[in-house]
Amino acid sequence: MEPTATLPSTKAEIVKKAKAYITTLFEEKLSKQLVYHNLDHTVNTVREARALGQDAGLSEDDQEALVLAAWFHDAGYTEAxxxxxxxxxxLAEQWLQEQHYPTDRTALVVDTIRATHRDEPRTTELQRLLVDADMSNTGREDFAARAELLRAEWELSQGRTFSSVGWAESQLDFLMSFKFLTSVAKNRYKEQLKENIKEQRKLLKKTEKKRKEKDKARTETFAEPKRGIETMFRTMYGNHMKLSDMADKKANMMISLNAVLISVIITYLGTKVGGKTAVLSPAITHNPVLSIPMGILLLTSLGSVVSAILSAQPDVTSFKWLKKSPEIATNRRVNLLFFGNFTKLNLDDFQGGMRELMRQKDSLYTNMVTDVYYLGEVLSRKYRLLRISYTIFMVGLILTALSFGIVLLYKL
Structure with missing residues (x-):
């Protein structure tokens, strides 16, 4: 007996087998990140392809080829x-050959799948029907939900991120420019496509409104100040005042300490002999080398007390270019809330500037910001001089102790 040739599957069987093969393939090999191009999308495409093929009056063979192409059109996502x-x-060609599907029909299925690539031509009716079925979500009620799945897939698998407004705009542009390739698809989806465009416009407006509200809440304008802004200014002014008070106390401490040291040193160096003040005390006269540590301590104490006095003395921010002129009241660099500036104005101009300031909240906050800035400049000068004073005092003590130690060693 001659071996019996393997017969190709019947038409009903080949479609069932294709469905089972794709279902298993996607379950085993398709990445979980593909939440749009998954089995659900393929099933929808098959359903729409079958419906479009019936509306187009396809022959039984062509209908089978279209449905097979729909089952396999996204199988490649399991590999790339x-x-x-x-x-x-x-994958479709390999599987159909294994099923002993006719060669010419296999080539037809493969060629139909080729049209789903965006750069390939769509010349045959089957190709155009498959592309319309693949893009049928644009004319279905679940367009918005499916679009969000596509956005999530691109973010997960491709690293492409979109803002809500940007995504809504891109989807509206896509719907506005999209056109179905076949008349049966246009008739089937045109009404829902119009509704989807309307809904997408509404969604875009709603998304833009939410974005503007968030931006407004995040960057509140000066024209509508919040309690937080006023609290911020109160805190800043309070901190500046505390820092200034601390600087003045530290400066007064250095002035008092160094003044005492200078008085003691001068008293020690100048003593009375026979009712007259001598130039040098007997201790220095008998031990002239002691003048070195005493001189170091005197000089450093003098430098420290001078720096402390400069730090503690009142400092009023002023501008040499300021002259008594009404234009001062509108100058952004001038702070009408500070006496060092507004005393350059006569009473009428000052009153006019203050009334304008109270009417325009932007100008009010500008003046407060300017005031904080110049307070910071004064504080910076105070602490810089205070640091110099403490540094001189510390270095003076160290040098005095070292030189006194050297003197002791020298005398021994």
Whole structure:
């Protein structure tokens, strides 16, 4: 007996087998990150392809080829994302050959799948029907939900992120420019496509409104100040006043300490002999080398007390270019809330400037910001001089102790 040739599957069987093969393939190999191009999308495409094929009056053979192409059109996603259409063609061809599907019909299925690539021509009716079925979500009620799945897939698998407004704009542009390729698809989806465009416009307006509200809440304007802004200014003014008070106390401490040291040193160096003040005390006269540590301590104490006095003395921020002129009241660099500036104005101009300041909240906060800035400048000068005073005092003590130690060693 001659071996019996393997017969190709019947038409009903080949479609069932394709469904089972794709279902298993996606369950085993498709990445979980592909939440849009998954089995659900393929099932929808198959359903829409079958409906479009019936509306177009396809023959039984062509209907079968279209449905098979729909089952395999995204199979390539199991191996690659970009260019998956060509991998889908290869997988379909290999599987159909294993099923002993007719060669010419296999070539037709593979060629139909090719059209789903954006750069490939769509010349045959089957190709255009498959592309319309693949893009049928644009004319279905679940467009918005499916679009969000596509956005999530791109973010997860491709690292492409979109703002809510940007995504809504891109989807509206896509719907506005999209056109179905076949008349049966236009008739089937045109009404829902129009509704989707309207809904997308509404969604875009709603999304933009939410974004503007968030931006407004995040960057509240000076024209509508919040309690937080006023609290911020109160805190800043309070901190500046505390820091200034601390600086003045530290400066007074250094002035008092160094003044005492200078008085003691001068008293020690100048003593009375026979009712007259001598130039040098007997201790220095008998031990002239002691004049070195005493001189170091005297000089450093003098430098420290001078720096402390400069730090503690009142400092009023003023501008040499300021002259008594009404224009001062509108100058952004001038602070009408500070006496060092507004005393350059006569009473009428000052009153006019203050009334204008109270009417315009932007100008009011500008003056407060200016005041804080110049307070900071004064504080910076105070602490810089105070640091110099403490540094001189510390270095003076160290040098005095070292030189006194050297003197002791020298005398021994």
């Amino acid at each position: 994302y970009d260019g998956h259409e060509y991998r889908s063609m290869a």
